[in-house]
Amino acid sequence: MSEIILAADIGGTTCKLGIFNSNLDQLHKWSIKTNTTDPTGYKLLEDIYLSFQEQLDHLDYTFDDVLGVGIGVPGPVDFKSGVVNGAVNLYWTGQVDVRRTFQNFIDCPIYVDNDANVAALGEKHKGAGNESEDVVAITLGTGLGGGIISNGEIVHGHQGSGAEIGHFRIDQDQRFDCNCGKSGCVETVASATGVLNLVYFYYPKLTFKSSILEKIKAHKVTAKDVFDAAKAGDQFCIFITEKVANYIAYVCSIISVTSNPEYIVLGGGMSTAGDILIENIKTEYYNLTFTPAQHDTKIVQAQLGNDAGITGAAGLIYTYVIERGGLK
Numbered sequence: 279m280s281e282i283i284l285a286a287d288i289g290g291t292t293c294k295l296g297i298f299n300s301n302l303d304q305l306h307k308w309s310i311k312t313n314t315t316d317p318t319g320y321k322l323l324e325d326i327y328l329s330f331q332e333q334l335d336h337l338d339y340t341f342d343d344v345l346g347v348g349i350g351v352p353g354p355v356d357f358k359s360g361v362v363n364g365a366v367n368l369y370w371t372g373q374v375d376v377r378r379t380f381q382n383f384i385d386c387p388i389y390v391d392n393d394a395n396v397a398a399l400g401e402k403h404k405g406a407g408n409e410s411e412d413v414v415a416i417t418l419g420t421g422l423g424g425g426i427i428s429n430g431e432i433v434h435g436h437q438g439s440g441a442e443i444g445h446f447r448i449d450q451d452q453r454f455d456c457n458c459g460k461s462g463c464v465e466t467v468a469s470a471t472g473v474l475n476l477v478y479f480y481y482p483k484l485t486f487k488s489s490i491l492e493k494i495k496a497h498k499v500t501a502k503d504v505f506d507a508a509k510a511g512d513q514f515c516i517f518i519t520e521k522v523a524n525y526i527a528y529v530c531s532i533i534s535v536t537s538n539p540e541y542i543v544l545g546g547g548m549s550t551a552g553d554i555l556i557e558n559i560k561t562e563y564y565n566l567t568f569t570p571a572q573h574d575t576k577i578v579q580a581q582l583g584n585d586a587g588i589t590g591a592a593g594l595i596y597t598y599v600i601e602r603g604g605l606k
């Protein structure tokens with residue numbers, strides 16, 4: 279009997295699914311469309327189960343081979359119970375007991391966590407975190423998410439909202455409203471959305487000429503346009519990039535005095551902007567931090583890309599079932 283881990287990374291449009299071995303090596307991956315028609319989540323979870331069943335049949339495995347199922351969800355999760363407290367992108371309006379629902383399909387350990395936490399766990403085990411016990415991952419996408427791994431454990435906190443670093447208030451002027459209902463969160467100035475907020479805020483105030491002026495006026499500019507123009511020497515876009523980098527560096531410095539990670543891994547679409555962003559973040563991070571221990575933290579680009587979610591979802595089973603023998 280071979281032993282395998284099933285992994286699901288649920289997103290708003292697709293669910294990435296994977297099969298891993300007990301060393302957390304990826305054996306197979308595929309994806310299915312996310313079913314968002316059922317606010318109770320049942321249909322989506324059933325789709326995932328049926329897709330697993332089909333693949334296992336196809337590959338000559340049975341559910342007896344499965345050590346556990348790890349599931350990443352884009353919403354707030356109570357890690358101990360496996361209950362998701364609503365998920366806007368999935369149109370889940372109330373609580374969804376993902377663990378119990380899935381356990382009715384497959385009787386094995388089921389672990390559920392939010393997508394940012396599982397991405398961090400994936401990068402720790404198989405990506406830029408290099409198997410360190412102290413890794414922080416910051417996802418720079420449309421929003422800004424984070425996962426903190428301290429002493430090998432994902433930090434969940436009292437009610438599961440530990441590491442919600444996107445909603446740390448950094449912009450004291452509170453210029454931009456956040457999806458969370460507050461304003462001034464770091465997500466409003468240091469995500470892809472934040473880049474655009476800053477572009478439209480500063481462009482009327484500055485005298486710099488910009489190569490992307492026409493796109494700005496037509497409201498068609500993207501974060502990638504800004505970073506590409508900055509790389510080409512555009513002064514306005516360099517100014518914006520430095521602002522964004524400084525905000526991210528500030529968050530890194532706060533995390534650094536809180537949990538002193540060995541690695542801070544930057545992932546998500548924006549992290550592919552490369553050196554222009556990361557080098558600016560590093561420079562400001564070293565300005566803001568003071569101890570040799572903090573300076574020893576390595577700020578690096580994520581390595582797993584879109585696979586971080588399924589790798590980390592499988593990593594839940596690897597960490598909590600194989601390595602630790604279950605939740606204490």
Ligand SMILES: [Zn+2]
Nearest residue numbers: 445456458463
């Ligand atoms: Zn917020």
